Amino acid sequence: MTSVAxxxxxxxxxxxxxxxxxxxxxxxxxxxxxxxxxxxxxVKSKTPPDIVLLDITMPVMDGYExxxxxxxxxxxxxxxxxSMLENDTAIIRMLKNGARGYILKDSKPKVFKDALDSIRDSxxxxxxxxSNKLMHYINHEEVFEGDAFAxxxxxxxxxxxxxxxxxxxxxxxxxxxxxxxxxxxxxxRDNLFKKLDVKTRVGLAIFxxxxxxxxx
Amino acid sequence: MTSVAxxxxxxxxxxxxxxxxxxxxxxxxxxxxxxxxxxxxxVKSKTPPDIVLLDITMPVMDGYExxxxxxxxxxxxxxxxxSMLENDTAIIRMLKNGARGYILKDSKPKVFKDALDSIRDSxxxxxxxxSNKLMHYINHEEVFEGDAFAxxxxxxxxxxxxxxxxxxxxxxxxxxxxxxxxxxxxxxRDNLFKKLDVKTRVGLAIFxxxxxxxxx
DNA sequence: CAAAAAACGGGTGAAAACACCGTTTTTTTA
DNA sequence: TAAAAAAACGGTGTTTTCACCCGTTTTTTG
Numbered sequence: 001m002t003s004v005a006x007x008x009x010x011x012x013x014x015x016x017x018x019x020x021x022x023x024x025x026x027x028x029x030x031x032x033x034x035x036x037x038x039x040x041x042x043v044k045s046k047t048p049p050d051i052v053l054l055d056i057t058m059p060v061m062d063g064y065e066x067x068x069x070x071x072x073x074x075x076x077x078x079x080x081x082x083s084m085l086e087n088d089t090a091i092i093r094m095l096k097n098g099a100r101g102y103i104l105k106d107s108k109p110k111v112f113k114d115a116l117d118s119i120r121d122s123x124x125x126x127x128x129x130x131s132n133k134l135m136h137y138i139n140h141e142e143v144f145e146g147d148a149f150a151x152x153x154x155x156x157x158x159x160x161x162x163x164x165x166x167x168x169x170x171x172x173x174x175x176x177x178x179x180x181x182x183x184x185x186x187x188x189r190d191n192l193f194k195k196l197d198v199k200t201r202v203g204l205a206i207f208x209x210x211x212x213x214x215x216x
Numbered sequence: 217m218t219s220v221a222x223x224x225x226x227x228x229x230x231x232x233x234x235x236x237x238x239x240x241x242x243x244x245x246x247x248x249x250x251x252x253x254x255x256x257x258x259v260k261s262k263t264p265p266d267i268v269l270l271d272i273t274m275p276v277m278d279g280y281e282x283x284x285x286x287x288x289x290x291x292x293x294x295x296x297x298x299s300m301l302e303n304d305t306a307i308i309r310m311l312k313n314g315a316r317g318y319i320l321k322d323s324k325p326k327v328f329k330d331a332l333d334s335i336r337d338s339x340x341x342x343x344x345x346x347s348n349k350l351m352h353y354i355n356h357e358e359v360f361e362g363d364a365f366a367x368x369x370x371x372x373x374x375x376x377x378x379x380x381x382x383x384x385x386x387x388x389x390x391x392x393x394x395x396x397x398x399x400x401x402x403x404x405r406d407n408l409f410k411k412l413d414v415k416t417r418v419g420l421a422i423f424x425x426x427x428x429x430x431x432x
Numbered sequence: 433c434a435a436a437a438a439a440c441g442g443g444t445g446a447a448a449a450c451a452c453c454g455t456t457t458t459t460t461t462a
Numbered sequence: 463t464a465a466a467a468a469a470a471c472g473g474t475g476t477t478t479t480c481a482c483c484c485g486t487t488t489t490t491t492g
Binding site: 181182183184186 | 472
Binding site for chain 1: 231233
């Protein structure tokens with residue numbers, strides 16, 4: 001019997017997932033958590049699950065952090081990402097952080113069953129989504145280093161700044177909010193323009209929303 | 217036995233929902249559809265369901281349209297909205313379009329059961345989410361007329377314009393794309409600022425994304 | 433048909449955003 | 463502890479955005 005943990009902040013989705021997984025031969029849901037932090041705490045007092053079904057966009061501790069944590073602290077446990085994010089950045093980043101597979105939330109149940117079987121049997125689930133991104137990554141690694149993985153290299157302040165970007169405040173007002181000089185804010189913006197390969201504030205806002213840095 | 221139809225483009229969620237609903241005493245899922253259009257076609261050859269569980273954000277024909285269609289074509293059928301949108305605009309608009317209740321996708325299953333029971337028994341499910349918005353609507357109707365329902369009064373061009381807003385193009389470039397004078401684009405922007413009660417382009421972009429006018 | 437509303441186009445000036453130049457201070461790390 | 467890297471800050475000028483004024487043409491509506 002393969003044990004599965006569900007880590008997702010949507011309780012209704014979790015309930016549905018549990019019903020489905022428990023109906024699969026040989027799988028059983030043994031743990032649920034609202035976010036990564038809660039998972040790390042719950043797993044202390046239990047046998048680690050074989051597979052963790054992991055969402056990315058979650059409060060407190062998101063999927064990226066959680067996958068990294070599992071990779072180092074529970075090396076036997078395999079992560080299957082279940083997300084609605086379909087962009088290169090998210091997929092490659094999760095794979096880098098140790099995920100064994102990546103499926104979308106609007107997948108058909110069969111895909112879902114295949115993924116679980118494959119991860120249990122071979123340790124990985126390489127679908128078209130993943131293989132495409134992997135191939136692209138192999139051939140354009142430098143692009144990802146400078147672009148997709150820019151997300152990883154965002155500083156605390158830059159993330160905070162991106163949150164403010166998605167408001168109607170001017171840069172001067174953002175400087176006040178962050179207790180920094182407007183010049184510094186200018187530098188943040190210019191650096192992010194380069195890092196994220198955008199040219200305008202709207203570009204920054206879209207990036208922040210796309211990548212779950214801000215939840216709207 | 218109360219018959220239920222599921223209209224949502226996330227098949228996995230639908231499957232989970234079906235498992236849950238069928239486990240409820242007295243409810244049975246009799247129909248599924250990927251979007252509103254598919255529902256209107258499928259329902260032609262069947263007995264209309266008692267309750268439609270309806271998502272808002274869907275391709276082809278969204279929840280707003282679908283609810284309106286049901287209101288006029290299937291007056292016996294009651295709509296329960298199941299969405300992840302939590303903003304005033306979406307909630308009030310769906311209620312205006314005939315929805316009998318509104319619950320969030322991350323609700324607990326109990327809430328979900330309560331909602332179905334309440335709609336079957338009383339025709340409505342008034343939770344805090346809905347009552348708050350209703351009360352606010354009663355007291356600030358004029359605000360909603362000019363704000364929340366601005367969404368309904370967006371012209372074709374304004375919607376197109378909002379899509380361009382969420383890009384890195386300047387207004388001049390947008391004018392070129394839309395084959396209009398930059399002055400006209402200026403007017404569009406100023407009108408939308410008033411209608412949507414925002415002050416900057418970022419505000420417009422956030423509105424457009426929040427309300428599903430652009431999919432990022 | 434006349435009035436009203438909506439769409440389109442226009443000018444000006446101020447504010448904000450952006451580009452590019454730089455220095456000083458703090459933190460890292462070799 | 464000295465060198466390197468990163469973070470904070472600064473000036474200047476251009477482009478874009480925004481606010482407020484306006485008239486004309488087309489469409490809608492009573």
